[in-house]
Amino acid sequence: MIRTQALTKDFVVSRTRTVHAVRGISLDVEPGELVAVLGPNGAGKTTTLRMLTTLIPPTSGTAQVAGYDVATRPDRVRAAIGYVGQGGAGGASQLVRDELVTQGEIYGLDRRTARSRAAELVEALDLTEQADRKIESLSGGQKRRLDVAVGLVHQPSLLFLDEPSTGLDPHNRANLWEHILRMRTAAAEPMTIVLTTHYLDEADTFAERVIVVDHGQVIADATADALKAELAGDLVTLGVAAKHATALAAIAERAPGTRSVRVEAGAAGGARTVEIRTADGPGATPELLRAADAAGVTVSRVDVTRPTLDDVFLNLTGRSLRESSPGEPGSPGETPRVEPVETPVSTGPTSGRSNIDSTDKKEVLA
Numbered sequence: 001m002i003r004t005q006a007l008t009k010d011f012v013v014s015r016t017r018t019v020h021a022v023r024g025i026s027l028d029v030e031p032g033e034l035v036a037v038l039g040p041n042g043a044g045k046t047t048t049l050r051m052l053t054t055l056i057p058p059t060s061g062t063a064q065v066a067g068y069d070v071a072t073r074p075d076r077v078r079a080a081i082g083y084v085g086q087g088g089a090g091g092a093s094q095l096v097r098d099e100l101v102t103q104g105e106i107y108g109l110d111r112r113t114a115r116s117r118a119a120e121l122v123e124a125l126d127l128t129e130q131a132d133r134k135i136e137s138l139s140g141g142q143k144r145r146l147d148v149a150v151g152l153v154h155q156p157s158l159l160f161l162d163e164p165s166t167g168l169d170p171h172n173r174a175n176l177w178e179h180i181l182r183m184r185t186a187a188a189e190p191m192t193i194v195l196t197t198h199y200l201d202e203a204d205t206f207a208e209r210v211i212v213v214d215h216g217q218v219i220a221d222a223t224a225d226a227l228k229a230e231l232a233g234d235l236v237t238l239g240v241a242a243k244h245a246t247a248l249a250a251i252a253e254r255a256p257g258t259r260s261v262r263v264e265a266g267a268a269g270g271a272r273t274v275e276i277r278t279a280d281g282p283g284a285t286p287e288l289l290r291a292a293d294a295a296g297v298t299v300s301r302v303d304v305t306r307p308t309l310d311d312v313f314l315n316l317t318g319r320s321l322r323e324s325s326p327g328e329p330g331s332p333g334e335t336p337r338v339e340p341v342e343t344p345v346s347t348g349p350t351s352g353r354s355n356i357d358s359t360d361k362k363e364v365l366a
């Protein structure tokens, strides 16, 4: 469904400054996959999505989306995909239902079909009560559901979602996901979904595959479970008296599956904790305790935690993704954000609400 080869994007900001936003991304996404692209602020996620949705041209490399080259057949790509950008439906005085009908017509549906599709989407995305209200009166969660409805108006086989749930409270996030997942399987062939998110739990729970991007490059690409098992491992924390910490650390070093061992000061004076990264925490712990017992080492506390995707990122980069969550600028992964210097390529059917304003609509409809 998506195949990119060494895709790059440079933004020339001034005569002396070029931002290398994407530095050679090659990836394949198969039909029906639900893929999350994770990375800190400024990693190049949105820029990649904007290239794949034909909103900006790549600097070099190639990308095939839904069977068409983004550079040579952007019209075909746009007809096949849905795109829900970050901007959202802010301030529009259009009624919800009218907006869906207009978007349907932009995609070439006749008025009657556009109306019936709008009615379907209003119901499917739980917007019945809001259908005849102005968009500007909707709550954040309702607006995001409308954004998704707009992205789906022409029944695309591939949907791009750029940070769909950013800014929503946990209840609204869960609700939006419920709708996305329902819409995904509503079609005869499961829709392919590629999304960017800052929410690690979201990527972990819903995505079948996680692509980790940093500094414009893919640094890991696998299922969340595989990433966690291969790149982080479980954390076994054992409490022990200070005099036994070295002996326990040595036992842990020798245990099968151990990847690293660290001795830290414990909560109580004189106590230590031995932190063991291991492939299989629950499996390794009984043997560790037996070996400790046999060596006369008393373990006072045992804790086993499964890794998170943040542990994966930390392992890969030495930085935490959590430090660069939305609303926390100045994170280690952030590169200076500058005003856009490039106008998106010409308009045409694309369902990104944030990328198609009323002027664009008129041009498309004309």
Ligand SMILES: Nc1ncnc2c1ncn2[C@@H]1O[C@H](COP(=O)(O)OP(=O)(O)OP(=O)(O)O)[C@@H](O)[C@H]1O
Residues within 6 Å of the ligand: 011, 012, 013, 019, 020, 021, 039, 040, 041, 042, 043, 044, 045, 046, 047, 048, 335, 336, 337, 338, 339, 340, 341, 342
């Ligand atoms: N139009 C532009 N002109 C100049 N630089 C840009 C432009 N768009 C993006 N950049 C820069 O390219 C880099 C990648 O930005 P991008 O928006 O793709 O990151 P991101 O991973 O989506 O970040 P976030 O999670 O904050 O949305 C950043 O340094 C950004 O400032």
